[in-house]
Amino acid sequence: MRLVILDDYDLASEWAAKYIRNRIIQFKPSAGRYFTLGLPTGSTPLGCYKKLTEYHKNGDLSFKYVKTFNMDEYVGLPRDHPESYHSYMWNNFFKHIDIEPQNTHILDGNARDLQVECAAFEQKIAAAGGIDLFVGGIGPDGHIAFNEPGSSLVSRTRVKTLAKDTIVANARFFGNDLSKVPTMTLTVGVGTVMDAREVMILITGAHKAFALYKAIEEGVNHMWTVSAFQQHPRTIFICDEDATLELRVKTVKYFKGLMHVHNQLVEPTLSVKDYTD
Amino acid sequence: MPSNKSLSDAPITQFVNCRILKDHRLQREDLWVREGKILNPEKLFFDEEGFADHKIDCGNKIIAPGFIDVQLNGGYGIDFSQASDDIIGGVALVAKKILEHGVTSFCPTLVTSPTVIYHKVIPEIRVQDGGPEGAGVLGLHLEGPFISKEKKGAHPAQFLRTFNAGVVADLMETYGHLENVAMVTLAPELANSGAAIRELAGRGITVSVGHSMADLSQAEEAVQNGASFITHLFNAMLPFHHRDPGIVGLLTSDRIPPGQTVYYGMIADGIHTHPAALRIAHRAHPAGLVLVTDAVTAMGLPPGRHTLGQQQIDIQGLHAYVAGTTTLSGSIATMDMCVRHFREASGCTVEAALEAASLHPAQLLGMSHRKGTLEYGTDADFVVLDDTLTVRETYIAGQQVWRK
Numbered sequence: 157m158r159l160v161i162l163d164d165y166d167l168a169s170e171w172a173a174k175y176i177r178n179r180i181i182q183f184k185p186s187a188g189r190y191f192t193l194g195l196p197t198g199s200t201p202l203g204c205y206k207k208l209t210e211y212h213k214n215g216d217l218s219f220k221y222v223k224t225f226n227m228d229e230y231v232g233l234p235r236d237h238p239e240s241y242h243s244y245m246w247n248n249f250f251k252h253i254d255i256e257p258q259n260t261h262i263l264d265g266n267a268r269d270l271q272v273e274c275a276a277f278e279q280k281i282a283a284a285g286g287i288d289l290f291v292g293g294i295g296p297d298g299h300i301a302f303n304e305p306g307s308s309l310v311s312r313t314r315v316k317t318l319a320k321d322t323i324v325a326n327a328r329f330f331g332n333d334l335s336k337v338p339t340m341t342l343t344v345g346v347g348t349v350m351d352a353r354e355v356m357i358l359i360t361g362a363h364k365a366f367a368l369y370k371a372i373e374e375g376v377n378h379m380w381t382v383s384a385f386q387q388h389p390r391t392i393f394i395c396d397e398d399a400t401l402e403l404r405v406k407t408v409k410y411f412k413g414l415m416h417v418h419n420q421l422v423e424p425t426l427s428v429k430d431y432t433d
Numbered sequence: 434m435p436s437n438k439s440l441s442d443a444p445i446t447q448f449v450n451c452r453i454l455k456d457h458r459l460q461r462e463d464l465w466v467r468e469g470k471i472l473n474p475e476k477l478f479f480d481e482e483g484f485a486d487h488k489i490d491c492g493n494k495i496i497a498p499g500f501i502d503v504q505l506n507g508g509y510g511i512d513f514s515q516a517s518d519d520i521i522g523g524v525a526l527v528a529k530k531i532l533e534h535g536v537t538s539f540c541p542t543l544v545t546s547p548t549v550i551y552h553k554v555i556p557e558i559r560v561q562d563g564g565p566e567g568a569g570v571l572g573l574h575l576e577g578p579f580i581s582k583e584k585k586g587a588h589p590a591q592f593l594r595t596f597n598a599g600v601v602a603d604l605m606e607t608y609g610h611l612e613n614v615a616m617v618t619l620a621p622e623l624a625n626s627g628a629a630i631r632e633l634a635g636r637g638i639t640v641s642v643g644h645s646m647a648d649l650s651q652a653e654e655a656v657q658n659g660a661s662f663i664t665h666l667f668n669a670m671l672p673f674h675h676r677d678p679g680i681v682g683l684l685t686s687d688r689i690p691p692g693q694t695v696y697y698g699m700i701a702d703g704i705h706t707h708p709a710a711l712r713i714a715h716r717a718h719p720a721g722l723v724l725v726t727d728a729v730t731a732m733g734l735p736p737g738r739h740t741l742g743q744q745q746i747d748i749q750g751l752h753a754y755v756a757g758t759t760t761l762s763g764s765i766a767t768m769d770m771c772v773r774h775f776r777e778a779s780g781c782t783v784e785a786a787l788e789a790a791s792l793h794p795a796q797l798l799g800m801s802h803r804k805g806t807l808e809y810g811t812d813a814d815f816v817v818l819d820d821t822l823t824v825r826e827t828y829i830a831g832q833q834v835w836r837k
Contacts, residue, residue: 242475242479246479251463251474257479257481257482
């Protein structure tokens with residue numbers, strides 16, 4: 157893996173956004189060849205989405221030939237509920253950029269047959285040619301998407317019941333009323349994300365530090381599902397100083413020492429303005 | 434772009450680079466319009482996989498709901514209280530001109546008039562939607578004749594009336610019929626007014642107290658019977674007194690039935706009300722303030738002598754007087770001037786000033802589910818303003834009907 161450590165949340169968000177931007181532009185997406193992006197929700201990627209929006213508004217990045225697949229969505233929450241992941245993606249990302257509605261894919265938590273919906277989502281990913289870059293976060297319990305502790309490391313898109321930890325963590329979005337938090341979600345599986353050609357995990361904040369430690373310094377373990385990416389050929393973890401608080405000094409020093417290499421991935425930052433064909 | 438999977442073929446317009454008045458705040462959001470209504474872009478994106486056909490760059494201007502004037506007596510030489518040969522044409526002329534002031538809907542107002550005028554004029558002025566031809570008519574505002582002799586202001590004394598025991602008969606005999614009537618102003622101290630208020634309110638007509646000598650308890654009783662508005666607060670009523678606040682006391686009365694709001698009209702032209710009085714009213718009850726012009730025939734015309742109702746008036750600068758007296762005879766201010774003056778005089782926020790001319794009158798008339806807001810699904814009547822609150826463009830049903 158690559159572990160990229162930035163000083164604070166804003167710098168980490170910006171580095172991640174630049175990375176995504178460069179990836180898309182280098183790919184030179186077109187009508188016949190879309191760039192497929194897996195996307196997360198939650199508070200961690202907000203800074204990254206803001207930066208990507210800024211790049212779009214400056215004319216440096218276009219999402220016209222990008223297809224997106226979100227990781228998850230609550231079951232039973234109305235699609236226009238302010239806390240649904242559809243609302244999140246619209247308000248924080250889609251409404252600010254030039255992505256076409258039919259190129260966005262978010263699981264439908266109100267589908268009549270949830271199993272069929274999950275299977276269909278896997279098919280849509282396959283039909284799009286697989287995911288080029290899957291961006292994700294990590295829960296305080298080490299989960300990727302809603303693959304709670306105990307999830308199979310080869311799982312596919314399916315219905316999951318949320319762990320108590322996750323419900324408590326989400327309560328702040330539902331007025332701190334535990335009874336209002338959805339208890340089930342549709343989520344991509346660990347295996348689904350592992351199939352992506354590249355995976356980027358964003359981890360910021362001291363409350364994620366223990367999960368990061370478990371994910372990269374301990375073994376592959378279905379209790380900390382992000383650890384599965386130790387077996388992915390191309391994973392990049394982007395974090396801030398606070399998220400490294402539970403890591404060994406040796407690990408942190410090693411990867412900080414590699415920053416000059418990592419930075420070559422984002423500098424120079426490319427722009428679509430330079431590719432006018 | 435591939436074809437738009439919209440539910441409708443109607444073109445979708447997206448207004449970008451603007452600040453819109455939504456949820457009582459100016460927000461940096463785009464405004465989406467389709468088929469004359471404000472469209473929900475998130476629903477469009479996910480449900481219909483739709484997108485905009487046209488984008489209009491607003492140059493970072495403000496978009497507010499179109500202004501609603503519930504007290505407009507005429508203008509540009511037209512007097513709604515005159516039984517002219519072409520009543521419909523007269524209303525249409527004013528309706529078209531007021532688009533320049535950002536008014537997208539209004540209530541043509543008739544002052545105290547003889548029965549024959551009511552019988553002639555009322556049937557001709559219908560509720561109708563606005564459009565490129567002019568602002569929409571929400572219904573008539575009948576200011577009188579059941580008002581107080583002592584507080585008639587510019588209204589002609591000889592046509593004032595009182596209620597007899599048969600209140601409904603009185604109303605019908607006076608007005609002819611009440612179709613297309615949105616509001617009636619009356620003096621609640623008149624005998625049997627309670628029954629009249631209940632009758633009118635029961636028909637969905639907004640009842641306003643004004644041109645009255647009522648004390649606070651009479652005014653409160655009127656509200657309990659269904660009155661919900663005060664016609665031009667401070668003008669043509671007893672002044673506020675600390676032991677009997679009069680009608681002005683309704684602003685802070687504790688006898689208003691729960692769930693009911695008393696709205697009050699303010700002519701914020703800098704002439705009809707001293708700015709300090711405007712501020713007192715605004716601070717006492719900001720949610721109820723409704724800006725009205727009470728503009729008269731001479732609005733829009735040059736200085737000189739003109740006709741209002743059955744009387745003559747003199748225009749001098751920004752003032753309009755009953756000819757030969759110092760009694761004010763309505764104003765010649767325009768709605769956008771009132772919005773600007775209100776903001777300056779009260780120091781209120783831009784949002785509050787805009788809502789006093791749009792949301793509050795819509796709430797007063799029970800129309801806020803359709804007008805006076807930029808909520809999804811409401812009528813796309815709005816104005817584009819610059820930061821000095823000067824109207825630059827007016828839209829009705831999503832169509833540009835005037836530009837500066």
